[in-house]
Amino acid sequence: MNVLVYLVPLALALGGLGLAAFLWALRHGQFDDLEGAAWRAISDDDLPED
Amino acid sequence: MAEAQDLSIFVRHPVEGIAAMDLVVEGVHCGACIVAIEKGLKREAGVRGARVNLASKRVTVEWSEGALEPPAILERLETLGYPAHPLAAETVDDEQKAEKRLLRSLGVAAFASMNVMLLSISLWAGADSDPNPATRDLFHWLSALIALPCSAYAGLPFFESAGRALRARSVNMDVPISVAIVLSLAMSLFQTIAHERTAYFESAVMLLTFLLAGRYLDRRMRRRTRDFAANLSAIRADRATKLFDDGEAREAPIAAIRPGDLVLVRAGERIAVDGTVEDGRSEVDQSLVTGETRPVEVSPGAQVYAGSLSLTGGLRVRVKNAATGTLLDEVNALLAKAVEQRSSCVRLADRAARWYAPVVHLTALATFLGWLALGAGWERAMIVAITVLIITCPCALGLAVPAVQVVAAGAMFRRGLILNSGDALERLAEADTVVFDKTGTLTQAKPALANGADIAADDLALAGSLALASRHPLARAIVEAAGATTPMIAHEFPGQGVSALYRGSRLKLGSVAFCKAEAEAARVAATWPDASLIAFRTPERAIVFAVRQELRSDARSVVAAIARKHEVEILSGDREPAVALVARELGVALFEHDMKPADKIARLKALEAAGKRPLMVGDGLNDAPALAAAYVSISPISAAHIAQAQADAVFLGERLAPVAEALKLAAKARSLMVENIWLSVVYNLIAVPLAVLGCVTPLIAALAMSSSSVLVTLNALRAHRAQG
Numbered sequence: 098m099n100v101l102v103y104l105v106p107l108a109l110a111l112g113g114l115g116l117a118a119f120l121w122a123l124r125h126g127q128f129d130d131l132e133g134a135a136w137r138a139i140s141d142d143d144l145p146e147d
Numbered sequence: 148m149a150e151a152q153d154l155s156i157f158v159r160h161p162v163e164g165i166a167a168m169d170l171v172v173e174g175v176h177c178g179a180c181i182v183a184i185e186k187g188l189k190r191e192a193g194v195r196g197a198r199v200n201l202a203s204k205r206v207t208v209e210w211s212e213g214a215l216e217p218p219a220i221l222e223r224l225e226t227l228g229y230p231a232h233p234l235a236a237e238t239v240d241d242e243q244k245a246e247k248r249l250l251r252s253l254g255v256a257a258f259a260s261m262n263v264m265l266l267s268i269s270l271w272a273g274a275d276s277d278p279n280p281a282t283r284d285l286f287h288w289l290s291a292l293i294a295l296p297c298s299a300y301a302g303l304p305f306f307e308s309a310g311r312a313l314r315a316r317s318v319n320m321d322v323p324i325s326v327a328i329v330l331s332l333a334m335s336l337f338q339t340i341a342h343e344r345t346a347y348f349e350s351a352v353m354l355l356t357f358l359l360a361g362r363y364l365d366r367r368m369r370r371r372t373r374d375f376a377a378n379l380s381a382i383r384a385d386r387a388t389k390l391f392d393d394g395e396a397r398e399a400p401i402a403a404i405r406p407g408d409l410v411l412v413r414a415g416e417r418i419a420v421d422g423t424v425e426d427g428r429s430e431v432d433q434s435l436v437t438g439e440t441r442p443v444e445v446s447p448g449a450q451v452y453a454g455s456l457s458l459t460g461g462l463r464v465r466v467k468n469a470a471t472g473t474l475l476d477e478v479n480a481l482l483a484k485a486v487e488q489r490s491s492c493v494r495l496a497d498r499a500a501r502w503y504a505p506v507v508h509l510t511a512l513a514t515f516l517g518w519l520a521l522g523a524g525w526e527r528a529m530i531v532a533i534t535v536l537i538i539t540c541p542c543a544l545g546l547a548v549p550a551v552q553v554v555a556a557g558a559m560f561r562r563g564l565i566l567n568s569g570d571a572l573e574r575l576a577e578a579d580t581v582v583f584d585k586t587g588t589l590t591q592a593k594p595a596l597a598n599g600a601d602i603a604a605d606d607l608a609l610a611g612s613l614a615l616a617s618r619h620p621l622a623r624a625i626v627e628a629a630g631a632t633t634p635m636i637a638h639e640f641p642g643q644g645v646s647a648l649y650r651g652s653r654l655k656l657g658s659v660a661f662c663k664a665e666a667e668a669a670r671v672a673a674t675w676p677d678a679s680l681i682a683f684r685t686p687e688r689a690i691v692f693a694v695r696q697e698l699r700s701d702a703r704s705v706v707a708a709i710a711r712k713h714e715v716e717i718l719s720g721d722r723e724p725a726v727a728l729v730a731r732e733l734g735v736a737l738f739e740h741d742m743k744p745a746d747k748i749a750r751l752k753a754l755e756a757a758g759k760r761p762l763m764v765g766d767g768l769n770d771a772p773a774l775a776a777a778y779v780s781i782s783p784i785s786a787a788h789i790a791q792a793q794a795d796a797v798f799l800g801e802r803l804a805p806v807a808e809a810l811k812l813a814a815k816a817r818s819l820m821v822e823n824i825w826l827s828v829v830y831n832l833i834a835v836p837l838a839v840l841g842c843v844t845p846l847i848a849a850l851a852m853s854s855s856s857v858l859v860t861l862n863a864l865r866a867h868r869a870q871g
Contacts, residue, residue: 101282101285105289108262108265109262109289109293112258112261112262113258115258116254116255116258119254119258120251120254123250123251123254128250129200129202130199130200130201130202130203131202132201132202133181133199133201133202136177136178136181136201137181139178140178140179140181140182
């Protein structure tokens with residue numbers, strides 16, 4: 098059962114990381130435009146122009 | 148753009164030295180549009196950044212203060228092929244904050260349920276049978292450590308609302324929810340301290356997660372419809388030509404016009420403000436305002452209303468600040484009364500909550516007393532009573548209604564109908580009588596040639612070319628009917644008509660008197676009593692055109708379809724022959740004419756007194772009080788602002804079909820809501836006896852709660868389809 102000593106904190110830390118990421122995303126408006134983000138991913142205007 | 152514009156009221160200043168403006172953009176629908184708009188705007192000198200929001204069809208532009216004039220941005224977007232309309236500077240309001248708060252709570256609750264479930268499942272899977280109960284206790288303590296703070300945070304929306312309800316000495320759905328959550332957490336903590344085998348932490352946090360999901364869906368639907376309504380009003384925002392003190396005339400959005408300003412209205416223009424005529428004479432078509440199709444003569448001192456059309460002359464209008472004894476005044480007074488009297492319709496979910504809360508609490512109490520009486524210790528009795536509370540918690544009930552609302556509102560949106568309020572859906576489903584206004588609702592807002600079939604094509608073509616020279620709005624109808632593109636060189640006689648020389652003969656187009664066509668006019672007027680007449684005179688003969696507001700293209704079939712399940716009536720402010728003609732064309736037997744706003748309300752009240760639930764469909768200023776007083780109401784998008792604000796829903800486009808679709812979808816949604824509530828009741832009928840008998844383990848509680856929630860959500864998805 099000694100394995101629990103580090104497995105449980107690890108599980109909690111990973112879960113907490115996910116929650117922190119979610120809260121960060123929420124605060125930075127990542128969910129404000131769900132449709133546009135899908136298109137931006139495939140636009141190539143960030144490529145250097147020739 | 149010919150005239151300078153004043154857009155200063157739309158500009159925000161987020162940081163010193165930087166100006167920003169939010170715009171609604173038409174025609175953005177894919178990634179290419181995003182790139183085109185953002186790149187195109189950034190090429191403009193002075194623009195610091197542009198960001199398109201595809202979901203809300205808006206773009207935010209930032210530029211260095213003073214580097215460019217706001218209208219330049221509009222022009223730039225216009226040349227890019229995306230007409231844009233400025234949006235009033237947005238303030239972060241309470242609604243938006245509450246929505247973010249809910250989403251944060253949902254995230255926290257989901258985190259807690261995942262981690263607590265992780266611990267619980269390992270206990271159910273066998274960690275429990277460990278000879279050493281220390282592991283179980285450790286897992287329970289860990290669960291408590293996660294569940295308690297997370298529930299305290301995520302449950303706040305429920306606790307606050309329950310507190311408000313209790314302070315107001317009433318009970319809402321949040322009271323049993325809060326009681327169940329607090330009690331189950333307290334009991335689980337107590338069990339943990341006592342080294343007991345079972346704890347209900349995962350039930351409590353799972354409950355919170357499901358309920359928050361339902362709450363969030365509800366909130367989001369309301370925000371989306373509101374955003375869309377704001378976009379629409381920005382797109383149709385009227386502009387007016389304002390006369391500045393320096394004598395210059397500049398076009399400005401209505402939002403920038405203040406009472407007391409002077410506004411210029413040209414012949415053929417729609418008046419965008421309510422006010423008093425200072426200068427000028429004209430005939431004004433007020434059909435969109437009062438329903439009366441006959442033009443009214445106005446001269447200095449007369450009142451004019453937003454939405455009316457100046458037909459023959461230019462006007463200078465002083466924007467009204469204090470008005471007394473006018474139509475607008477009467478409408479406002481009636482409106483205040485109607486809103487006050489509006490019978491507060493009890494929403495389905497609240498109705499369910501009203502009997503739900505006492506029943507649940509009484510059952511739990513009875514269980515407690517029953518177990519005590521049967522000789523169980525008070526601890527055991529308490530635990531069973533609390534499991535009853537947990538298992539009956541309205542998880543599925545909390546999702547039952549909002550899930551259907553979201554799906555049904557989405558389906559309506561695709562069919563061209565926007566809901567203003569969430570409970571409109573339920574009231575729409577209960578409506579059994581449909582009351583239509585005539586002008587602008589059953590008919591199109593734009594006049595069209597009615598007797599085109601009686602007129603020779605050559606004459607029509609000649610009249611069309613001549614009509615091109617006129618600025619009169621009725622002349623536009625003839626131009627369109629004739630498809631004319633080459634104007635004649637004509638002389639305009641203000642207020643009378645136009646005249647031109649064509650191959651040596653004189654042609655005249657204008658009022659009946661101007662063309663001396665009284666005899667023909669009388670004949671045409673007999674057939675088309677609601678039409679405005681325009682005469683055309685050639686040396687040989689006189690022709691009279693009847694121009695009227697045509698019925699919406701699908702009005703006949705839609706009204707017939709609605710009449711199959713609902714009673715249909717027409718209430719109009721127009722004259723008797725005009726209303727009778729439309730009623731005959733649509734096959735509607737019940738109609739009333741010359742109705743003042745108060746008469747319309749009286750008729751609706753009479754219907755309600757007779758036990759009916761009227762749906763009012765109307766658009767004019769004169770309909771606004773009736774829209775507010777009716778059980779439920781719908782407006783076309785072309786309606787007067789004040790009417791639109793009172794309506795529960797707004798439909799888009801030229802066709803009337805969305806009204807019939809809305810009735811069908813609402814009926815479907817309502818039956819799904821009832822079905823969902825019954826599903827939850829059936830679930831309770833099975834689960835509650837088990838809980839009362841003390842057979843419910845935490846595992847059973849978790850399975851039962853999640854399966855009922857999933858079932859209800861899946862059932863809600865059926866609201867997509869209107870058939871059946």
